[in-house]
Each structure stands twice: as C-alpha cells, then as structure tokens.
Amino acid sequence: MITKTDPDEFRDYLKDASNMPGGHAERLLVPSDEDELRAILREAGETGVPVTISGARTGTVGGAIPFGGILVSLEKLLKLEIDKDASSAVVGAGVILGDFRREAEALGLFYPPDPTEWSCQIGGNIATDASGARSFKYGSTRDFVESIRVVLADGDLLVLSRGEVTAEDGRFALRTESGREIEVPAPTYPTPDVSKDCSGYFSAPAMDAVDLFVGSEGTLGVITEAGLRLLPKPEGSITGIVFFRNRADLLGFVDEVRRLSMGESHSGNRIDASFVEYFDSNSLRFIREKYPETPKRMAGAVYFEQETGADSEDQVYGLWNDLLESSNASIDESWFAVGDADLEKMREFRHALPVAVNEKIVKFGQKKVSTDMAIPVENFESFLRFSETLLENSGIEHVVFGHMGDCHLHANMIPADDEQAVSAKHIYGRMIAQSIMLGGTVSAEHGIGKLKSRYLYVMYGERYIHEMVAIKKALDPKSILGRGNVFEEKFLNA
Numbered sequence: 437m438i439t440k441t442d443p444d445e446f447r448d449y450l451k452d453a454s455n456m457p458g459g460h461a462e463r464l465l466v467p468s469d470e471d472e473l474r475a476i477l478r479e480a481g482e483t484g485v486p487v488t489i490s491g492a493r494t495g496t497v498g499g500a501i502p503f504g505g506i507l508v509s510l511e512k513l514l515k516l517e518i519d520k521d522a523s524s525a526v527v528g529a530g531v532i533l534g535d536f537r538r539e540a541e542a543l544g545l546f547y548p549p550d551p552t553e554w555s556c557q558i559g560g561n562i563a564t565d566a567s568g569a570r571s572f573k574y575g576s577t578r579d580f581v582e583s584i585r586v587v588l589a590d591g592d593l594l595v596l597s598r599g600e601v602t603a604e605d606g607r608f609a610l611r612t613e614s615g616r617e618i619e620v621p622a623p624t625y626p627t628p629d630v631s632k633d634c635s636g637y638f639s640a641p642a643m644d645a646v647d648l649f650v651g652s653e654g655t656l657g658v659i660t661e662a663g664l665r666l667l668p669k670p671e672g673s674i675t676g677i678v679f680f681r682n683r684a685d686l687l688g689f690v691d692e693v694r695r696l697s698m699g700e701s702h703s704g705n706r707i708d709a710s711f712v713e714y715f716d717s718n719s720l721r722f723i724r725e726k727y728p729e730t731p732k733r734m735a736g737a738v739y740f741e742q743e744t745g746a747d748s749e750d751q752v753y754g755l756w757n758d759l760l761e762s763s764n765a766s767i768d769e770s771w772f773a774v775g776d777a778d779l780e781k782m783r784e785f786r787h788a789l790p791v792a793v794n795e796k797i798v799k800f801g802q803k804k805v806s807t808d809m810a811i812p813v814e815n816f817e818s819f820l821r822f823s824e825t826l827l828e829n830s831g832i833e834h835v836v837f838g839h840m841g842d843c844h845l846h847a848n849m850i851p852a853d854d855e856q857a858v859s860a861k862h863i864y865g866r867m868i869a870q871s872i873m874l875g876g877t878v879s880a881e882h883g884i885g886k887l888k889s890r891y892l893y894v895m896y897g898e899r900y901i902h903e904m905v906a907i908k909k910a911l912d913p914k915s916i917l918g919r920g921n922v923f924e925e926k927f928l929n930a
Contacts (some may be wrong), residue, residue, distance in 0.1 A: 437476075438466035438512075447491055449507055449915030453553075454887060455803060456498035461488065461507040468512045470587065470660045477506060477658065484921045489591075489654040491560030492532070494553040496806070497885025499564070499653050499921050508658075510559050515661055518543055521660045523666045523916065524582065529559025529659055536712035544668040548574035550711075552787060553880070560917045562659050564883040565634050565651030569711035569786075572841035573697070574625070576632065576881075578650045583663035586649055586656075589912040592616060592925075595655060601645035605747035608645050620910040625900040632880040636892050636922060637904050648907070653883050655918035656668040656911045673710075674753055675773040677782055679720075679766045683735040687765035687859030688819065690714070690738060690840050692812070696759075697841075705751040713739035713786060719835040723789050731769040739786055789837055793848050803858040810844035810880035822870050823847055826863050832856050844880045868894065884919045893923070901927055908910070 440446045441463045450459035462485075467473040480487050486505030493500045511892040515528035516536065520543045527536055534554035540547050549561060550568035559568070562584070568574035574580075583597040601608060603622035610618045623639035637656075638647045649656055680686035694706040704797075715737040724730040744752050760767055773779045797804045811819045827834045828848060838846040846865070851857040868878055868891050878884075878891040893901055905927050908915065915928040 437463075437468055437472045444509070447910065449493070449509060450501065452493035452498065452500045453496045454501070454885070456501050456887060459501040459503065461502040461505060464490075464509065465508045465889040466512055470513070470585070470593075470761065470816065473510075473513075473593040473658065473660060474593065476506070476585050476591075477587055477589060479605050479640040480506065480916055481914065483591035484914045484916060486916050489563070489658055489919060490558075491557040491563070492555055494551075494556040495560065495564065495885060496882050497879070497887045499883060499885035499918070500560075501886065503886075505703050505916070505919060507921070509656070513660055514813070518545065518666070519641040520545065523746075525664045525666060526661060527558045527664055529557060530561075531558045532556070535562060538898075539667055541669055544669050547580065547664065548665055548710075549577045549580060550688045552790065558664075559659055562650055562662055562680070563652065563654050564881075567632055567636075567881045569635075569713055569839060571632055571881075572712055573710040576634075578638070578647060580665045581646060581650055581825070584646055585650055585662070587658045587660055587841045588612065589657070589914065589917050590849045596646050597663070598644055598646045598651070599857070603641075603643050608648065609859070610645060614690065617928045618910060620645075620884070621903070621906050623900075623903055623907065625903060626898060628810070628875055628877045630877050630880065631878040632810045632844050632845070632876075634838070634881050634883050635877045635888075636884060636900075637877045637907055651883070653885065653922050654917060655908055657917070660928060671745045671760045672749060673741050673743050673779070674749070675739075675741045675782060676754055676756075676770055677737055677739045677785065678760060678770040679731050679734045680764070681733065681735055681761060681766055684713075684766060685764040686738060687737050689759070689765065692759060692763065693738075693740065694841055705755075707752070707755050708745055708842065709741055709780045710741045711739070713839035714837055714845060715739070715789070716836040718833075718838045719789055722792060722835050723785065726792060727785060727789055731766065734766065734769075736918055737770075739782065789835065790846075790848070793835060793850060797850050798807045800850070801850050802853070802857050805849040805851065805864050807838070807847040807864060807867055807869065808877050808879050809847070809883045811871060811874055811876040812843060813843050815874040816843040816874070816886075819870060819874055819876065820845070823867055826866060827853045830856075830859055830863055832860055833862075839880075841878070884922045887924060889920075 446464040488502035490500045490509040510529040513528035513530040518525040548570045548809040550570040551566040561577045583833045586594040608620040697709045833850040852861045878895050
C-alpha cells in the first residue's frame with residue numbers, strides 16, 4: 437500500500453474537474469487490493485475518521501474532493517477479465533473506461549455507456565451511474581451492472597448479484613461476508629419521469645439491492661469490482677452531423693427521430709438512433725475557431741448515429757436520407773462519416789466544444805457555470821424556450837449543447853467578470869427551479885456531489901432527504917464515507 441502524508445506529494449488528488457477549492461486530507465492511501473482497502477475502512481470505522489474515495493477525478497460536482505480525514509485512491513484495483521462467450525466482464529474499480537472498451541472491442545464486444553471522458557474509472561462510473569450520449573438507446577451504467585463487491589464502512593464485505601436481493605416489505609435484507617445481517621430501508625420517493633436521472637439514491641418499486649449502490653456516489657460503500665454485461669460489437673454505423681437553417685425544422689427532426697427510435701424493438705430496417713446530440717447556433721460559432729469548415733448562418737446542428745448490419749445498411753441509409761429531406765436539413769453542407777477517420781473527426785468535434793469553453797473561461801479568470809437538468813419530453817421545448825430567453829437576455833456569452841434525444845442539454849455560461857459570474861449563478865438557480873416545476877431532475881448525469889446538495893434538497897424536500905439519510909445510516913452508522921456528498925452534513929447530525 438502506498439501512503440503519503442505530505443500534501444505536496446498528493447496535491448493533484450485534492451481536486452477534480454469541478455475545480456472546487458479548499459480540498460485537504462490528513463493523508464492519501466492507495467491500497468493494492470481489496471484486503472488492504474478493507475483494513476483501511478476497518479480502522480476508519482473504529483475511529484470515525486472520514487473517508488473520501490478518489491477515482492480518476494473527472495467528476496464535475498466535487499465528489500472526490502476531501503475536506504478532512506483520509507483520501508483513498510482505487511487506482512490499483514485493476515482486475516479485468518472478459519468472457520467472450522458469456523458477453524460479460526469482471527472489472528476492477530480502477531480500470532480506465534477507455535482501456536476496458538478497447539479490450540472488449542478487440543474481442544468483438546461492446547460496452548455502451550459513453551461518458552465524455554474515457555479517462556474515467558469504472559468504479560467512478562458505477563458510483564455516479566455515468567451515462568453519456570448513447571444512453572438514448574442503451575440507458576446508463578446501471579443497466580449493465582450485473583454484480584458488485586462492496587466494502588462497507590466498517591470493512592465488512594457485501595457481494596451482490598442482480599436478482600438475488602430485492603426490496604420487500606419496505607426494506608432490504610442484506611447479509612455480509614461475515615454473516616452479519618443488515619436491514620436497510622427501501623426508498624419510497626417517486627423519481628422524475630425522465631430518461632436520465634442521477635439525483636440522490638435510486639428509487640423504484642421492488643428495486644434490486646444492486647441499484648441501491650449504483651449511483652450512490654461513494655456514500656454507502658466502496659465498490660471494488662463489478663460484473664458488467666457486454667453486447668456484440670456493431671458491424672457498422674450511419675453517422676452524421678446535420679446542419680439546419682431553421683430552428684423549428686431542427687426541433688421537428690429531433691422529435692421525429694425520437695418517436696421513430698422509441699419502438700418496441702431495437703432491430704430491423706428502421707430508424708433507431710443510438711444517440712441524438714445537439715449544438716445551438718452559439719456552439720457552432722464558438723467551435724468555428726477550431727473547425728473553420730463549420731457552415732455559417734445555421735440555427736444549429738444535430739449529431740446522430742445509428743448502428744447497422746450488412747443486410748440493413750442501404751435501407752436504413754435511405755430512411756435517414758428521406759427524413760433529412762422532409763425535415764429541410766441542409767444536406768449539402770452537412771457531414772457524413774464514410775470511414776473510421778470521419779468517425780473520429782466527428783467525435784473530436786463534439787468533444788472540442790467543452791474543451792474550448794474551458795480554455796476561454798480560464799482566460800477570464802472565472803468559473804464556467806454549466807447546467808445538467810433533464811426534462812420530461814412533453815415539457816422539454818417549454819424549458820428550452822425558457823432557458824434560451826434567460827440566456828439571451830443576460831448578455832453572458834453561452835453555448836447550449838448535449839443530449840437532445842434524452843431531453844437533456846448542457847447550457848454553459850462563460851462569465852467575463854465577477855458581475856457576470858453572479859448573474860450566471862442566479863440564472864442557474866432559476867433554471868433549476870423551472871426544471872423542478874416541469875417535473876425534471878436537477879442532475880441528469882453528473883451527480884450531486886458536494887456542489888449540488890442544496891438543489892437536491894429543493895427537488896425532494898426534507899422528508900425524502902431524511903429517507904436517504906436513513907439508508908446511509910443503516911450502512912454507514914458513523915457517516916464516515918463521502919461526507920458532504922449527496923446531502924449536507926447537517927442532515928447526518930439531525
């Protein structure tokens with residue numbers, strides 16, 4: 437086990453992609469295996485020392501930033517076993533997502549969860565129920581987790597497989613490796629009717645115990661490895677970035693793609709998009725500095741993909757072409773992939789936008805203010821109009837992009853000075869309130885962490901926050917794990 441006590445030796449571990457300031461810890465511990473992690477938590481559990489778990493620190497809500505206690509990195513938990521015949525894998529928490537995907541694809545297999553940063557770790561993906569673009573078709577990380585190994589706050593071990601333990605009579609009956617029985621109250625709160633939601637602990641009728649830990653942000657236990665489901669690697673794809681001169685045409689196109697893709701089967705010769713991404717007109721102007729070939733005077737663009745097989749490609753291509761023509765897309769100015777190089781260029785185009793935003797905000801010496809709400813489909817256009825009006829009237833430079841198929845967009849505000857920074861935070865708050873009023877979620881894919889706990893409170897109210905706290909205290913009585921994540925510490929002391 438690696439132990440570091442000099443903060444100068446682990447300063448990089450005290451921050452994540454949120455840039456939340458003030459992180460500090462007594463020491464950094466890097467266990468080499470699960471047994472060492474159990475020993476760390478056993479001692480911490482006895483003494484009540486807070487423990488913050490660190491992955492690749494790509495999160496944007498401060499969940500991996502410690503404020504006291506000890507910091508534990510899972511980077512050495514690198515088990516990776518892929519069973520091609522069973523289309524499954526056993527993956528350690530420290531395995532990098534990009535490495536796992538490449539190993540799987542080399543065997544003709546496919547792992548759909550597709551967060552923007554492939555440098556993230558599988559443990560962090562499970563802890564935050566990471567999703568990304570392809571959640572439009574495949575769902576989030578949760579949908580591919582079949583089993584987990586969880587080290588609890590006292591060092592005991594819990595091994596769960598999907599289907600073994602479900603909520604009955606309002607509780608989960610869990611049995612640890614040592615034979616200890618733990619009763620955990622099952623959540624009763626309703627969740628928003630959205631396709632992506634990462635706000636607080638998961639809740640569903642008769643839910644599986646595995647799902648209690650997926651998305652719990654390191655506050656209920658430490659996931660050391662997971663059994664993950666894999667799919668056959670797609671044979672090919674139809675991919676394009678399509679530009680529109682008229683905003684109404686773009687929105688109508690997305691509505692039709694969503695309707696056609698939501699059929700009962702994800703197979704056959706029909707439109708069945710795996711992702712539907714959006715760039716507003718400001719995004720296109722912003723990214724034109726790096727990609728001057730981006731067409732001018734466009735209302736926006738849609739980046740889409742559909743996986744195909746050899747027997748369906750021609751017919752599916754014809755269906756997309758007909759839809760694009762009927763939707764008045766600027767087909768001649770749009771981009772379509774005809775090989776791997778084109779696919780990579782499109783991916784780079786999509787990911788270059790948030791990078792460019794981050795580069796500019798650094799020049800201003802400010803922090804980016806970025807939204808992560810998802811809205812029920814019937815209220816999405818109303819929320820989009822509300823948000824765009826606020827943003828345009830603010831005078832703050834901004835771009836809006838993201839997962840339009842999931843009714844989940846990221847509005848990035850780029851304040852140029854302190855006054856605009858204050859305004860941006862007020863706008864964010866108004867958008868949070870509007871999303872809740874329209875039945876949406878305050879965090880679709882980034883989680884709550886330390887930065888959004890007050891918004892979770894607004895979304896659920898005190899009664900349901902106390903339900904979440906009761907779940908935590910059943911598994912972590914001294915509240916040592918992920919202190920400050922998901923809900924404010926004052927609720928733990930109530």
